[in-house]
Amino acid sequence: MDKFESDHAINRKSLYGTTPEPTYAGVASFMRRKYVTDLAGVDVAVTGVPLDTATTNRPGARFGPRAVRNASTIMAWEKPYGMAFDPFDKLAVADVGDCFFDHGKPEAVPAAIEAHALRIIEQGPALLTLGGDHFVSYPLLKAHAKKHGAPLSLLHFDAHSDTWADEDDRIDHGTMFYWAAKYGIVDPASSVQIGLRTENPDTLGFNVVDAARVHQIGIDAVVAEARAHLADKPVYVTFDIDCLDPSYAPGTGTPVCGGLTSHQAMSILRGMQGINVVGMDVVEVAPAYDVGEITALAASHIAMEMLYLYACR
Numbered sequence: 460m461d462k463f464e465s466d467h468a469i470n471r472k473s474l475y476g477t478t479p480e481p482t483y484a485g486v487a488s489f490m491r492r493k494y495v496t497d498l499a500g501v502d503v504a505v506t507g508v509p510l511d512t513a514t515t516n517r518p519g520a521r522f523g524p525r526a527v528r529n530a531s532t533i534m535a536w537e538k539p540y541g542m543a544f545d546p547f548d549k550l551a552v553a554d555v556g557d558c559f560f561d562h563g564k565p566e567a568v569p570a571a572i573e574a575h576a577l578r579i580i581e582q583g584p585a586l587l588t589l590g591g592d593h594f595v596s597y598p599l600l601k602a603h604a605k606k607h608g609a610p611l612s613l614l615h616f617d618a619h620s621d622t623w624a625d626e627d628d629r630i631d632h633g634t635m636f637y638w639a640a641k642y643g644i645v646d647p648a649s650s651v652q653i654g655l656r657t658e659n660p661d662t663l664g665f666n667v668v669d670a671a672r673v674h675q676i677g678i679d680a681v682v683a684e685a686r687a688h689l690a691d692k693p694v695y696v697t698f699d700i701d702c703l704d705p706s707y708a709p710g711t712g713t714p715v716c717g718g719l720t721s722h723q724a725m726s727i728l729r730g731m732q733g734i735n736v737v738g739m740d741v742v743e744v745a746p747a748y749d750v751g752e753i754t755a756l757a758a759s760h761i762a763m764e765m766l767y768l769y770a771c772r
């Protein structure tokens with residue numbers, strides 16, 4: 460291994476393993492994985508989608524991917540606590556950089572994100588995406604449905620349902636799952652939304668474990684309920700960081716009080732081992748509102764839990 464060499468984001472010799480280096484120095488990739496353009500031998504590609512023009516309130520999630528990469532370097536020196544194995548020993552994980560789109564052609568952005576995702580997953584790797592506002596999950600889901608078949612089941616962590624009824628052909632970061640359900644990209648009946656705490660009387664048939672219920676019934680009961688709904692279906696996992704309480708994740712566009720602790724969220728994900736994960740994203744980190752990088756660090760931990768789930772399939 461490339462022990463004691465530095466700048467693993469560039470110099471790493473193997474895509475596997477966790478190796479010591481000064482992780483505070485050099486180029487910040489996600490978890491100091493190597494930046495690659497050649498996807499041969501890659502099991503999971505990490506990418507960013509720096510978009511925040513579909514947000515309803517505070518923008519800034521375009522800086523999310525960079526912030527999460529930076530924060531993740533703090534964790535990059537050892538196996539995450541309590542995992543049965545280091546996900547990087549089982550998965551070749553590489554950072555493939557960010558999705559490009561032309562901000563001067565906003566109407567072309569969704570197709571650019573979908574094409575970016577499809578180009579990667581069609582070559583074999585699974586995709587772990589760092590947002591970006593939550594709209595990015597819509598073209599990501601379309602790409603994953605093309606590869607894995609529609610409808611997909613959604614394991615969705617959020618303060619918001621993001622299924623608010625929309626009109627005409629408009630779509631934003633609070634309505635994309637309305638369209639995903641309506642167009643048959645996701646199947647509400649085998650999907651679960653966890654942590655919700657904003658009013659939306661029409662669930663569209665999604666199974667909801669709202670934040671109050673998480674606090675009431677506890678982690679194990681939430682896990683059991685979610686597993687029953689997801690069963691063995693292909694699952695896309697999407698985590699809006701505002702699922703966490705603002706005390707754990709202030710750096711986001713639309714924070715809502717009463718949310719999950721980072722411990723609750725990580726434990727629920729940890730409990731989902733064995734589900735058939737096909738794609739993953741962590742979205743809505745807006746570092747301008749963050750304090751001490753705690754939101755970006757939480758997002759990094761959540762992303763690692765997702766990689767562990769993927770490795771446990």
Ligand SMILES: [Mn+2]
Nearest residue numbers: 618619699701
């Ligand atoms: Mn949200």
